Amino acid sequence: MTRVGGGFLALIALTLPLWLPSAYHLHVAIMAGIFGVLALSLNLLLGYTGQLSLGHAAFFGIGAYTSALLTLKLEWSFWPALAAAVALAGAAGWFIGRLSLKLRGAYFVLVTISFAGVISLVSVNWIELTNGPLGLPGVPAPELGPWSLRTKTAYYYLVLAAVALSYVVSRRLVDSRIGRAFVALRENEALAESIGVDVTHYLVLAAVVSAAMAGLGGSLYAHYTRFVSPEVFLFSYTVTMVIMVVAGGKGTLAGPLVGAVLFTALPEALRAATSWQWQMLAYGVLLVLLVVFMPRGIVPHISASFSRTPRQ
Amino acid sequence: MPKRSIVLVALVLAALVASAVPGESQAPVKIGVIQPLSGPVAASGNYVRMGAEIARDWINAKGGISGRKVDLLIEDNKSDPKEAASAAEKLIVRDKVPAIMGAWGSSMTLAAMPKLEEYGVPMVVETSSAASITKRGNPWIFRISPPSEMEALGLEQYVDKLGVKRVDFLAVNTDWGRGSITAFGDMLKKKGAAVGVAEFMDQSATDMNAQITKIKATGGDTLFLTTAVEQITLVMKQAQEQRLGRKIVTTGGSSSPTQLIKQAGAAAEGSYHIVFFMPWFPEAMPDGRLAKAFVDEWAKRGHPFEGLTEGFRGHDGIATIVEAIKGAGKDDPKAVRDALWKVSLMGVNGPIKFEKDGPAGKESGQSKPSIFVVQIRDGKVALPW
Amino acid sequence: MNGLVLGGTYALLGIGLTLIFGLMNVVNFAHGEFYTLGAYAAFAALGWAGVDFFMAVLAAIAAGAALGWLCEVTLLRPLRNESIDTTMLVMIGVWIAMQNAELLVWGGVAKSIPHPFPTAPLVLGPVAIAPLRLFVLLIAVGLIAASWLLIQKTKLGRAMRATFQDRDTAALMGVGIGRIHAATFAFGSALAAAAGALLGPVFLAYPSMGDLASLKAFSVVILGGLGNLPGATLGGLLLGISEELGAGYISSGYRDAVGFVIIILVLLFRPAGLFARQERIA
Numbered sequence: 003m004t005r006v007g008g009g010f011l012a013l014i015a016l017t018l019p020l021w022l023p024s025a026y027h028l029h030v031a032i033m034a035g036i037f038g039v040l041a042l043s044l045n046l047l048l049g050y051t052g053q054l055s056l057g058h059a060a061f062f063g064i065g066a067y068t069s070a071l072l073t074l075k076l077e078w079s080f081w082p083a084l085a086a087a088v089a090l091a092g093a094a095g096w097f098i099g100r101l102s103l104k105l106r107g108a109y110f111v112l113v114t115i116s117f118a119g120v121i122s123l124v125s126v127n128w129i130e131l132t133n134g135p136l137g138l139p140g141v142p143a144p145e146l147g148p149w150s151l152r153t154k155t156a157y158y159y160l161v162l163a164a165v166a167l168s169y170v171v172s173r174r175l176v177d178s179r180i181g182r183a184f185v186a187l188r189e190n191e192a193l194a195e196s197i198g199v200d201v202t203h204y205l206v207l208a209a210v211v212s213a214a215m216a217g218l219g220g221s222l223y224a225h226y227t228r229f230v231s232p233e234v235f236l237f238s239y240t241v242t243m244v245i246m247v248v249a250g251g252k253g254t255l256a257g258p259l260v261g262a263v264l265f266t267a268l269p270e271a272l273r274a275a276t277s278w279q280w281q282m283l284a285y286g287v288l289l290v291l292l293v294v295f296m297p298r299g300i301v302p303h304i305s306a307s308f309s310r311t312p313r314q
Numbered sequence: 315m316p317k318r319s320i321v322l323v324a325l326v327l328a329a330l331v332a333s334a335v336p337g338e339s340q341a342p343v344k345i346g347v348i349q350p351l352s353g354p355v356a357a358s359g360n361y362v363r364m365g366a367e368i369a370r371d372w373i374n375a376k377g378g379i380s381g382r383k384v385d386l387l388i389e390d391n392k393s394d395p396k397e398a399a400s401a402a403e404k405l406i407v408r409d410k411v412p413a414i415m416g417a418w419g420s421s422m423t424l425a426a427m428p429k430l431e432e433y434g435v436p437m438v439v440e441t442s443s444a445a446s447i448t449k450r451g452n453p454w455i456f457r458i459s460p461p462s463e464m465e466a467l468g469l470e471q472y473v474d475k476l477g478v479k480r481v482d483f484l485a486v487n488t489d490w491g492r493g494s495i496t497a498f499g500d501m502l503k504k505k506g507a508a509v510g511v512a513e514f515m516d517q518s519a520t521d522m523n524a525q526i527t528k529i530k531a532t533g534g535d536t537l538f539l540t541t542a543v544e545q546i547t548l549v550m551k552q553a554q555e556q557r558l559g560r561k562i563v564t565t566g567g568s569s570s571p572t573q574l575i576k577q578a579g580a581a582a583e584g585s586y587h588i589v590f591f592m593p594w595f596p597e598a599m600p601d602g603r604l605a606k607a608f609v610d611e612w613a614k615r616g617h618p619f620e621g622l623t624e625g626f627r628g629h630d631g632i633a634t635i636v637e638a639i640k641g642a643g644k645d646d647p648k649a650v651r652d653a654l655w656k657v658s659l660m661g662v663n664g665p666i667k668f669e670k671d672g673p674a675g676k677e678s679g680q681s682k683p684s685i686f687v688v689q690i691r692d693g694k695v696a697l698p699w
Numbered sequence: 700m701n702g703l704v705l706g707g708t709y710a711l712l713g714i715g716l717t718l719i720f721g722l723m724n725v726v727n728f729a730h731g732e733f734y735t736l737g738a739y740a741a742f743a744a745l746g747w748a749g750v751d752f753f754m755a756v757l758a759a760i761a762a763g764a765a766l767g768w769l770c771e772v773t774l775l776r777p778l779r780n781e782s783i784d785t786t787m788l789v790m791i792g793v794w795i796a797m798q799n800a801e802l803l804v805w806g807g808v809a810k811s812i813p814h815p816f817p818t819a820p821l822v823l824g825p826v827a828i829a830p831l832r833l834f835v836l837l838i839a840v841g842l843i844a845a846s847w848l849l850i851q852k853t854k855l856g857r858a859m860r861a862t863f864q865d866r867d868t869a870a871l872m873g874v875g876i877g878r879i880h881a882a883t884f885a886f887g888s889a890l891a892a893a894a895g896a897l898l899g900p901v902f903l904a905y906p907s908m909g910d911l912a913s914l915k916a917f918s919v920v921i922l923g924g925l926g927n928l929p930g931a932t933l934g935g936l937l938l939g940i941s942e943e944l945g946a947g948y949i950s951s952g953y954r955d956a957v958g959f960v961i962i963i964l965v966l967l968f969r970p971a972g973l974f975a976r977q978e979r980i981a
Contacts (some may be wrong), residue, residue, distance in 0.1 A: 026407035029400070054784065101967065109966050111726075112921045115914070116959035123959075126487055127514075136444055136489040137395070139424045228428045231421045233395050237910070241728075241791060248788045273404060278351050278390040279803055286796030293789040294774060297781040352799065354907050356807025518911055520902040523701055524943065544809040544903050555829055577811040577903070618808065 015162060019155045028154045034266035035161035036222050041246040041258030042168045043215035048244070049252035050176060051208045052188030054111050057098075057118030058243055061213040063234040065091040065220025067125065067132060070141045070230040080144030080151075084221045091217020092210045099209030122235035137231025141224050161222055165259070168215050172255055175211065184208060249292055251299025260300055342385040343378070343645050345370075345635055346405035347628075348416030348426065353393030354518055355542060358568060359418050361621035362440060363388060365628025366415065368611050373636050384636060391417050395425030402426040406433045412645035413438065413638065415631040420444035420489045430454040436638075436651040440631035441624070443566065444489045451676035456654050456668055458630055458661070458681045460590070462490075462497035465565060468685030469498070469588060473505045475699055476563065476586065480534035482510040484525055484549065486517050486541035494540040494565050510534045515545065522549050526556050536561045543570040543620070547577045554581035564588065571688060571695045573620035582690045586698060590663050592686050593622035594695045600664035600684060608662050630661035654679060704832045704901075706939025707839030708894045712912060713919030713931035714846050715890035718883055720917070721926030722863040725775060725884075726787035730916050731909025732797040733763050733888040737895025738904040739805055742812050752815050756838070756896045763892025764885040771884035776877065794913075802906040809905040835897045842893055843932055849886075850928060859883055863926070891916070918962050 022028050040062060047055045065087040072083040098117055102110045125132045132138070143152035144160065151157055175181050183204045186194035195201050224230045242265065250261020268288070272281040296303040347366055349359035370384050378384055387409050389401035398417045405411045406429060413436050417423045420442040430437050431452055439447060439457040443465070448457055460468065481502055485491030495512050503509060510532040513525040526549070529537060537553075537560055539546060546569055550562065562585040569589065574582040592598055593612075596605035608629060612622055634657060639645055641653035658667045668679030689698040712734060719727045740762040744755040774789050816830040850856040861869040862879045870876050894912070895904075902908075919938055923930025941961060 024407050026403050029403045029407075033396075033400070048784070054787075101963075105966055109921060112917065112962055113966055115917070116962045119914075119959040120963075129492070134489070134492060135421065135487065136446065136492070137421050137424060139427070139446065139450060227396065227399055227425060229395060229399070229421075229425045231395055231425070233421065236394065237914075238394070244784075245788065245791060248784045252784060270400065270404070273389065273401070274408070278388055281390065282352055282392070283796055283799035283803060286792050286794070286799060289792030290774065290789055290796060293785060293792060294777060297778055297785045352802055352807065352906075354905075356802060356906065357809065360807055518907070520908075521701065521705065521943075544905065547811075548902060621808070 018162075019158055025154055028158055030267055030270050032154065032158050032161050032226060034263045035158070035165050036219050036226065037242070037246060037266050038165045038259050038262035039161075039168045039219040039222065040216055040243050041250065041262045042165075042172050042255070043212045043219065044243045045247045045252055045255070045258040046172060046175070046184075046208055046212040046215070048247055049254070049257070050181065050184040050188060051205060053205065053208075054244075055098075055114040055209075055212070056111050056237075056240055056244070057114030057116070058212075058216055059235050059237065059239040060114075060118035060121045061091045061094055061216035062220040062223070062239060062243075063121065063125065063232075064094050065217030066224040066230050066234050067138075067220075068217070069221035070138045070224040071131070073142050073225075074138055074140065080142070080225060084144075084218070087221035088214045088217045091220065092214030094217075095209040095211075095213020096206060098213070099206035102205075118235060118237075118240065122232060125232040125235060132232070135232060137229060137233075139229045141228045141230060143228070144225050157226055161226075164218055164222055168218070169255060169259070171211070171215070176255065180204065180207065245289065249289070249296075249299055251301035251303075254299070254301045254305075257299050257301040264300070340382070342383040343639060344385045344387055344409055344411045345632060346402075346409065346411040346414035346416070347386050347388045347632075348391050348398055348401045348405070348414060348418075348422070349388070350393040350418050350422065351388075351390035355393055355419065357544075357621075358441070358542065358624050359390075361617075361624040362418065362628035362631075364612070364615070364617050364621065365608075365625035365630075366632045367628070368608065368615070368625075369629040369632035369636070372611075373632075379636060379639055384632075386632070387411060391422050393419065393422070395421050398422035398426045399429055402429040402437075406435050411435070412647045412650045413635045415440055415628070415635060418442065420447060420493075423447055427452050427455065433647075434651075435647040436654055438631045438634050438654075440627040442490075444493055448671040448678040448680045449673075450678075451673040452678055453676050454651060454678075456634070456679035456681075458634060458663075458666055458683060459627065460683050460685065461680070462493040462565075464682065465494075465567075465588060465685060466497040466501035469565075469687070470501055470505065472687055472699075473502065473507070476536070476561070478502065478505075478507050478536045478561075478563075480508045480510055480532070481536045481538055482529045482532055482534045483512040483538045483540070484522070484529060485512070485514060485539070486545060487514040488517060490566060491540045495538075498538055498565060508534075515541065515549075519545070520548055521552075523552050523556065526553050526558060530556060530558055534560065536563060539564045540566050542568050543573050547574060547582075550574065550578040550581040550585070562586070567591075568624060570620040570623050571690055572623075573618075575690060575693055575695070576620070580693075583693070584690065586687055586689050589623050589686050589688055590683055591623055591626040592688060593619065593626075594688070595697065598686075598697070599662065601660045601662070604660065605662050626662040630663055630666060633659060633661055634666055701828075701832070702940035702943035703936065704828075704836045704839075704939070705942065706936035707836050707843070708898050708935075709915055709919050709939050710843055710932045710935025711839055711890050711894040711897075712916040713923060713935040714843065714928055715887035715894075716916040717920045717923065717926055717928065717931040718859075719887040720920055721924075722859070723775075723880060723883055724783055724786075725790065726783060727790050727887075728787065728913060729770075729790045729794040729797060730888075730891050731911070731913030732794050732801075733767060733891035733909075734895035734912040735801060735904070735906065735909035736766065736797065737763050737892030738812065738899030738908065739801055739810075739895075740892065741896035741899055742805075742810050742904055745813060752813075752900075756893065759892045759896035760889045763895075764889035767888025768881050768885040770888075771881045772877075775884065776880065779880075794909075798906050798909065805904075805906070807906065809903040812900040812904055814900040831900060835901060838897055839894070842890065846886075846890065847928060847932075855882065922962065922965055 044058050047053050068090045069083045069087040072078040102113050151160055187201055246261030246265050247258045251257025272284055349362050351359045370386050374383050391398035391401055415438045417426050418441045423439055423442040436454045441459050443462050445461045483495045485495050499509050515522050539562055564587045567590045569587045571587050593609050596609050599605035637657045637659045638650050638653040642649035664684035666681045668681050670677035671680035672678045688695050716730050719725050737759040740759040741755040744750050744758040778786050814831055858874045858879055919931055919934040923934035
């Protein structure tokens with residue numbers, strides 16, 4: 003991505019609230035941003051280390067519940083609660099990473115699914131802690147010093163900052179020696195190990211950072227929607243994240259962000275375009291078509307077609 | 315000019331003239347509807363939608379609201395609270411609806427509530443049963459369905475007739491199921507009954523044999539069952555296979571006894587059901603004529619009979635909103651909200667009038683719906699006493 | 700006893716998926732939708748065409764095979780050289796599309812599938828079982844046995860095993876690779892559809908019934924080892940029985956957790972699956 007292109011995009015993103023037609027569009031933008039953070043987090047595992055985590059909603063949910071419970075029940079302020087959410091989610095990631103030391107591929111997937119399943123059941127049944135199916139309404143809005151970040155515009159900038167942070171962290175990680183170790187792990191683990199790459203260490207690291215980032219997304223979600231219920235652990239959230247990463251282009255950093263924006267806007271666009279009976283069917287069909295025509299993902303596909311065009 | 319063109323011009327002129335026929339502002343009155351139209355409870359959400367559409371058509375047939383047609387903007391919340399909030403945002407901001415009806419499940423309703431407060435738009439809650447909905451201090455909420463506590467109170471007068479001495483509970487593991495157990499448990503204890511075990515089932519579970527075995531072991535005489543009709547069917551069949559042999563009382567009004575008879579057959583014999591609408595005996599409803607007209611219209615549209623026990627909620631919700639818009643004289647959300655406090659109308663379930671509920675200064679509205687008990691006897695729905 | 704019935708159908712689901720996931724390396728999230736399709740196909744056959752119950756089950760199997768073949772040829776074949784995540788994503792799309800198409804066609808109201816068996820339980824010694832469930836168990840066992848035979852004894856089965864063990868050599872030996880892929884996917888999907896048609900009358904048919912089925916199928920496949928047919932069979936039975944038993948002893952709210960915890964434990968201690976000492980199918 004060229005400097006000019008990146009700068010242009012940043013300008014658009016920074017001024018978005020000024021030229022979007024309505025608060026509803028800003029709402030969609032905020033949700034896209036939150037999912038952007040989530041997609042970037044999943045991308046670290048899926049795109050870079052090649053391990054598919056299908057329980058990612060668990061880290062998202064842990065972040066959301068932690069943040070919500072601390073601010074609701076213990077009356078913490080938003081920022082320490084956010085930090086705690088990130089930390090706790092990261093700890094869960096560490097747990098999963100160490101648990102799956104010897105597991106790869108399909109087995110890792112299954113452990114992550116099972117973990118998410120157990121956490122989901124706990125959130126539904128441990129009523130004393132989580133209020134069970136009734137959820138936690140009334141999660142307070144964050145405050146920055148004397149200002150409340152309750153308004154949509156303010157929240158948008160908060161989410162934008164989080165997206166930028168996640169992007170920078172991902173970029174730094176990927177460009178560093180750690181990132182190269184990730185890729186080595188993904189491409190040929192045996193070979194990587196033979197040249198001294200401590201595969202386990204890097205896998206756990208990836209899991210921790212990925213989970214922590216997802217926890218960040220969870221906390222942002224909780225304080226925006228102001229209502230957390232066990233539905234955050236729904237498999238459909240994980241599926242949505244996977245769609246965003248793979249269809250956007252895993253293994254790239256722009257891909258998940260493109261995927262997040264596209265697949266947050268698409269259901270809403272379908273809501274406006276068709277009546278309720280056809281919305282999800284259209285979504286499924288569009289997804290299938292997208293994969294068939296752009297199997298590597300949107301961003302890789304576009305980059306490839308640019309590089310095919312001869313430059314002057 | 316060739317003959318065809320003349321005809322064409324004449325048609326266009328006629329169309330222009332016709333569209334210029336004077337009426338009040340032609341813009342329709344839009345009412346938002348948020349229901350689970352896909353996902354595990356899609357059946358119920360669709361029944362409510364069908365009832366709402368009947369209300370809309372009846373109102374439009376009578377001239378609408380001061381000559382303006384009523385338009386229902388129907389959104390699917392996909393049984394996901396996040397979608398319920400997004401749908402509310404879209405309806406309020408893009409479509410500028412003055413009022414919404416929704417969102418069926420309690421967590422969906424709770425998720426949409428912050429949007430109502432953010433933008434100042436009222437919502438009529440037609441199905442959700444969680445107490446917290448009206449107790450949270452949200453002055454934009456008006457509920458016509460009974461919270462579990464109210465439902466339990468409604469049953470209190472029948473407890474002796476039912477002969478309940480030792481009761482066990484089996485409920486779906488949601489806010490509704492759990493709330494029901496608490497409410498009915500408290501009421502039954504007050505009446506001197508002994509409460510045994512409370513078992514749960516996951517919303518999508520199909521095998522409840524283990525729970526039934528545990529219940530069988532308590533030696534109680536009654537089982538209170540709270541879940542949707544599909545699971546009730548399965549529980550009854552499995553209870554029959556295990557020869558549970560005790561009185562079953564279903565709560566929550568989602569039991570659709572007609573469907574139970576069809577799908578559970580003999581396994582449903584003798585069971586009691588708390589319902590909020592008795593489509594088998596419309597004349598026994600507070601407004602017999604309206605109830606019968608609703609049942610007939612439903613049948614005319616080819617909707618399944620078993621959906622009536624939930625579909626009426628859609629009708630009553632829309633009728634309430636329309637009444638408020640008429641009272642407000644304009645489709646401004648705040649005016650509609652103020653008018654909701656003053657409405658007094660007769661719905662299919664019975665009289666609808668809101669009373670204050672919740673913390674002072676920020677009360678929500680709660681109406682007191684009528685509650686009925688029916689029994690399945692000889693393969694038919696009957697009045698038990 | 701119920702555990703066996705459930706287990707038998709889990710085994711059917713598992714065998715189908717172990718072929719698709721274990722051999723073809725496709726993460727088939729739509730597997731549960733073929734299960735649902737089976738139930739609805741049986742419902743449609745009984746309701747619209749008025750055939751008898753056994754024919755309805757056959758119709759369901761045919762529908763599963765046909766749609767499975769179609770999916771493989773139109774969607775998976777062009778993507779065969781792409782990464783596993785791509786094929787997974789396309790099957791996610793198929794999953795969403797199929798489930799919502801079912802919702803559109805049959806509506807959200809659960810359908811009861813009529814069956815010709817009496818409801819009074821048969822008492823066999825200390826066990827009481829409903830005739831319908833016994834029938835389901837017998838048919839499931841029959842289909843499982845037929846699958847084993849197909850894979851082990853027939854030419855098609857040998858061709859399948861050869862293709863997935865070493866595709867290039869198999870091609871050199873004259874095996875039609877494309878046909879084998881399509882046949883394998885069709886076969887796996889047909890088994891899922893059979894499971895749906897069998898369990899449909901026991902429970903009810905509704906559009907989202909496949910979601911849990913998919914998850915259980917994946918668990919069974921991994922318990923038994925990828926591509927391991929006997930493993931999938933035993934895994935399915937084990938899951939069914941342990942679910943029944945587990946629910947009796949643990950608070951019913953946590954019942955599904957039993958399956959998850961078992962999976963985690965198995966993977967911790969025997970990552971290649973419980974039955975890894977068995978030969979892989981190939």
